[in-house]
Amino acid sequence: MARTKTYEEINEKIKSGKVTVVTAEEIIPMVKEEGPAAVLEKVDVVTTATFGPMCSSGLFLNFGHSDPPIKMSKVWLNDVPAYAGLAAVDAYLGATELSESQGAVYGGAHVIEELVSGKKVRLRAIAGGTDCYPRREIETMVGLEDLNQVYLFNPRNAYQNYAVAVNSTSRTLYTYMGTLLPKFGNATYSSAGELSPLLNDPYYEVIGIGTRILLGGGEGYVAWEGTQHNPAQKRNENGTPVAAAGTLAVIGDLRGMKRDYLRAAVFHNYGVSLYVGIGIPIPLLNEEIVRRVGVSNEELTATVYDYGVPRRSRPALGVVTYAELRSGKININNRSIPTAPLSSLYKARQIATELKERIINGRFLLTAPVAKLPFRDGVKPLREEVK
Amino acid sequence: MAKKRVVLTFPPELTEKPITYHLVKDFDLAINILRAKITPGEEGKLVLELSNGSEEMIKKGLDFLVQQGVGVEAVSKEISFTDEDCIHCGACTAVCQPGALQINPDTGRLRFEKERCIVCELCVPACPLGIIKVLF
Numbered sequence A: 001m002a003r004t005k006t007y008e009e010i011n012e013k014i015k016s017g018k019v020t021v022v023t024a025e026e027i028i029p030m031v032k033e034e035g036p037a038a039v040l041e042k043v044d045v046v047t048t049a050t051f052g053p054m055c056s057s058g059l060f061l062n063f064g065h066s067d068p069p070i071k072m073s074k075v076w077l078n079d080v081p082a083y084a085g086l087a088a089v090d091a092y093l094g095a096t097e098l099s100e101s102q103g104a105v106y107g108g109a110h111v112i113e114e115l116v117s118g119k120k121v122r123l124r125a126i127a128g129g130t131d132c133y134p135r136r137e138i139e140t141m142v143g144l145e146d147l148n149q150v151y152l153f154n155p156r157n158a159y160q161n162y163a164v165a166v167n168s169t170s171r172t173l174y175t176y177m178g179t180l181l182p183k184f185g186n187a188t189y190s191s192a193g194e195l196s197p198l199l200n201d202p203y204y205e206v207i208g209i210g211t212r213i214l215l216g217g218g219e220g221y222v223a224w225e226g227t228q229h230n231p232a233q234k235r236n237e238n239g240t241p242v243a244a245a246g247t248l249a250v251i252g253d254l255r256g257m258k259r260d261y262l263r264a265a266v267f268h269n270y271g272v273s274l275y276v277g278i279g280i281p282i283p284l285l286n287e288e289i290v291r292r293v294g295v296s297n298e299e300l301t302a303t304v305y306d307y308g309v310p311r312r313s314r315p316a317l318g319v320v321t322y323a324e325l326r327s328g329k330i331n332i333n334n335r336s337i338p339t340a341p342l343s344s345l346y347k348a349r350q351i352a353t354e355l356k357e358r359i360i361n362g363r364f365l366l367t368a369p370v371a372k373l374p375f376r377d378g379v380k381p382l383r384e385e386v387k
Numbered sequence B: 001m002a003k004k005r006v007v008l009t010f011p012p013e014l015t016e017k018p019i020t021y022h023l024v025k026d027f028d029l030a031i032n033i034l035r036a037k038i039t040p041g042e043e044g045k046l047v048l049e050l051s052n053g054s055e056e057m058i059k060k061g062l063d064f065l066v067q068q069g070v071g072v073e074a075v076s077k078e079i080s081f082t083d084e085d086c087i088h089c090g091a092c093t094a095v096c097q098p099g100a101l102q103i104n105p106d107t108g109r110l111r112f113e114k115e116r117c118i119v120c121e122l123c124v125p126a127c128p129l130g131i132i133k134v135l136f
Helices: A007-015 A027-034 A036-042 A108-116 A287-293 A322-327 A345-360 B020-025 B055-067
Strands: A021-023 A045-053 A058-062 A074-077 A080-082 A090-094 A103-107 A121-126 A137-142 A149-157 A164-166 A173-175 A178-180 A187-189 A212-215 A218-225 A248-253 A262-267 A271-283 A301-306 A316-321 A329-332 A335-341 B002-010 B030-037 B044-053 B071-074 B078-080 B101-103 B110-112 B133-135
Touching: A021 A027, A021 A345, A027 A036, A027 A287, A036 A287, A045 A345, A058 A108, A080 A090, A080 A108, A090 A108, A103 A108, A103 A262, A103 A271, A108 A121, A108 A262, A108 A271, A149 A271, A164 A178, A187 A322, A212 A248, A212 A345, A271 A287, A271 A345, A301 A322, A316 A322, A316 A329, A322 A329, A322 A335, B002 B055, B020 B030, B020 B044, B020 B055, B044 B055, B055 B071
Parallel strands: A021 A045, A164 A301, A187 A335
Antiparallel strands: A045 A271, A058 A090, A058 A149, A074 A080, A074 A121, A121 A137, A149 A248, A164 A187, A173 A178, A212 A218, A212 A271, A218 A248, A262 A271, A301 A316, A329 A335, B002 B044, B002 B071, B030 B044, B078 B133, B101 B110
């Protein structure tokens, strides 16, 4: 019978300092040269990571009660509105929300970056006043140490693959995929490729609800399937999707996170986003899992879309490999197009290495998913009904 | 071999005269046009790199331009960013046509080769962190 391992077995090895961990880049030549069976004998955990702009991110905060107390109905942090339609002093600050005083150069992501850097931000809130919450306004400074709870809850992170963007029009386009030069002047892409978490676990076998992860440099968890989770995406023979597919909703305490792995971004003429660093361990439980983490950039593909067509379904112009994207040039319709990444390979490697070290040092134990991510049909469009 | 980058300002009456031609013909200079904005009847701008000659020939060529009524300024602008703030995402490399900004394929870090930069400034808004500045 083929060898298998359990989470318990691997965690015992972590605790006794006997675990072998390598990154998702380091495992590839090992699998190619030695084969899955030999690698399964030797290696217990592979660390994956990504560091890219993830708009669907945000922060839950509980401010504590003032005296007299207030039931905050509108809340601003450094003039960025936070959603306060929750209990009296709870709020949710979205990463892409813009400042009411500074506009498109400062947003929720910047507030998150300031908080994680240890800075205080200006809280302003108003209310209608009730018998139990008489106060109608408040203005004060708050920092990490003042808040009761302050945790990231990101509804959609760590996309399993993503588009390659080009621009067929004759004008420069400013998009969430960066600046796209006219007439196919460049192509941008955003996945960490062979290092990316969900490309290493294409069928969501080990990454599921409850999986402990590194989020923004601190410990976090996979909370749920991410929004627009689309397992039904077309797949290559090796199981990996050819375009955007699965996503994760993740959660983690902002205290314990680091600015190094959470950075506010402004995409020119588009808006604000948050660069989020995520690291996810993959336990090598069987040969099949080893085979999947052994898939390299040469075998991972992404679909090239024309962002010059501002429609829900943009025309697909071709399929390229991550090895081609990394080489600096792709060939589409006999045209050589220079490529550029938007997600940081450098940071992703740092995160994969940090996670590896935490596991080797016994500071990070693995968790089996409490429940699996769903594997069902994908994403519905928004239909407009006329009544 | 001497090399010099200059910004030339052509008054409207000169935009239709062949002038840079003389730099090649009479002063034996190699000219590389880095940026150009010429509209007949309006002031024109040309950013040139002059090479293939001695310091002296470059100076003579530039003196000739001044005599003709062309404004000559050395390129003194340069782009700059603080490495510690950079996340090495590569978004700036998408707009850098001369390839002055590139991600090193081995280290994954952003590499800036100043000699290749033509100070087109497209990287300034393309940087999501807003850390690329133009220095004068």
